[in-house]
Amino acid sequence: MIINRNILYIAFRQLSHRRRQTLLTIGGIGISVMVLISAISLMDGLLQSFTNKIINSAPHIIVSGEKITNPVSDLLYKKDSSSTFMFYKNVERNDEDLIKNYARVENIIYTDPNIKLVSPVLSINVIAKFGIISQPMLVLGIIPKKADAITKFSENMTEGKFDELERSPDAIIIGSSAAKDFQVKVGDRINLVSNFGNTFAVNVVGIFSTGINDVDNNAYANLRLAQNIGNYLPNEVTQLYLRANNLDKISGSAQTIKKNTNYDAKTWEENAASVISLYKTISSMIYFLVFFVLLVAGFGVANILITNVLEKYKDIAILKSFGYKNSEISAIYIIQGMMVAMLGALIGCLLGFIMIQILSSIPITPSQTSSVRSDHLEMGKSPYYFLLTSIFAMIVSFFASLGPSRSASKVNPVDILRGER
């Protein structure tokens, strides 16, 4: 079928003849395209900012002392429909969870060229006491230089200096969330009570905020200090934090590490799996809902085309009488659908762009409980949102125009031309 210029022209003229209805339909497509673009940008932006923060300031792989054979991770485990078993995690210190002689393990890990950096971490649970407040807190013993390369503490200090941590043996830096809970400032001295009941007085030398609550709820101390508090040997740690050169290859690296060291290794994606899958579930639900908005706009397209066909029976018959083919008559209405969709998509893209700008400039109150904090909405920005949404609008319009264009091509000129005007 050759779509000649004249077919385009006829299609355009019929549309512009019903200006108001055409504009309304275009507007309908435009608004739904805008809503879809904004929704995609919002959801994608959330996921992206989350993963970016993780990638930039969380370990790509965590090697932990947990034995990889440990089968049960859920508290509730349903064996069959009639019975439910409950497992308690061992709350006592378990030497099985330690990486002993971590330097040796580090050497094994470094044989993988994808691993750029290994940072040993010893995490211990303590009760922190400051003033009248007494709360459990996780203290992570680190080697400051190495840990900084992963978590970028030095870039995220809100008070004090990260370097102080290295200089004084009884110093800690504390995450902004925890600092808020305890209302401590730099220079304060707080007491940490170990599992064995020993109390250690430490100096708060800095406060940092990475934006990841899991990190900002904790305190960080020199590895040696943490080992003292927890009564561990100098070659014992609980985790090794790893940074990789190539993120696409970390699954393979994690597998290799598991095999070579017999310690468990999890990638950041595995560690954040529940959050990521929650994001994905929410996004697909939102896309599903927004899809209906576009579907309604599609009905608008079908509506204007049906009107155009019904009111143009005579014209269709005339065009056929002087030799326009059925396929060319169909083309007129498909083209009308496409014209409306294209203009609608164009307007929708413009509105969507503006919407993204507006949404990303709205200040929001950071939440302490969500995984990632931000003071404004992180909107995703990608030309693909516009492209995909526009193509989608075109597809919807195309399907909406199929019915009307079919009935137009089926008009029998004899029946129409016979009748009076």
Next chain:
Amino acid sequence: MNDTIIEFRNVYKDLITQDNNEVIQTTILSDLNFKIQRGEFTSITGPSGSGKTTMLYLMGILDKPTKGTVVLDGQETTALSEEQLAVLRNDKLGFIFQFHFLLPEFSSLENVMMPMLARGKYTYAAAREAAKELLEQVEMGNKLNSKPNQLSGGQQQRVAIARALSNKPKVLLADEPTGNLDSKNSAIVFDLFKKLNEETNQTIIVVTHDEGFAHRTRRILHVIDGRIDYSTNI
């Protein structure tokens, strides 16, 4: 060269209608056999409902016979597909209907250009030139850019005639072209047909009620009840 442009061979046309659950078959045209020669100016007359319009649509291959064969310019049309018929119509035929039927969104000029642009045989500029000439021929040269609703009935019919002529059709088919016009405009249309037939040897077939009109053509096919009652050359 064959001088027959249209031939009906044992042409029947039945109409199938559905009344409630009953299927009713009525014969509109039965066993038509005739030939129309090139250059003939023929009128088809007969009482209302006798089947004249049906006959014209069969000649114009807008409709297909129930039985029998319609031959157009030496080509049997029975087995042709709808697309092929459309191409043939564009190539060989020009239609004029009783109720003008111009496309309302388009100017006189654009209406006349439509058939020429259908097959891409003409460039836009060439079609425009040709359309302008045709409109001047029917004395509508001063209304090139008027829309149909700005024209009188007679003027619209003249634009329709120009449009029917636009692809240099072998046959011009007109269904009561003066049925809605006053005597003055009827005369203009008739004179146009006459001139076309005499000067360019244009084959013209006109369905008409107008006895006076019919008697000034060269041949009359009189139809009664779907049969040819008589055929006279004048």
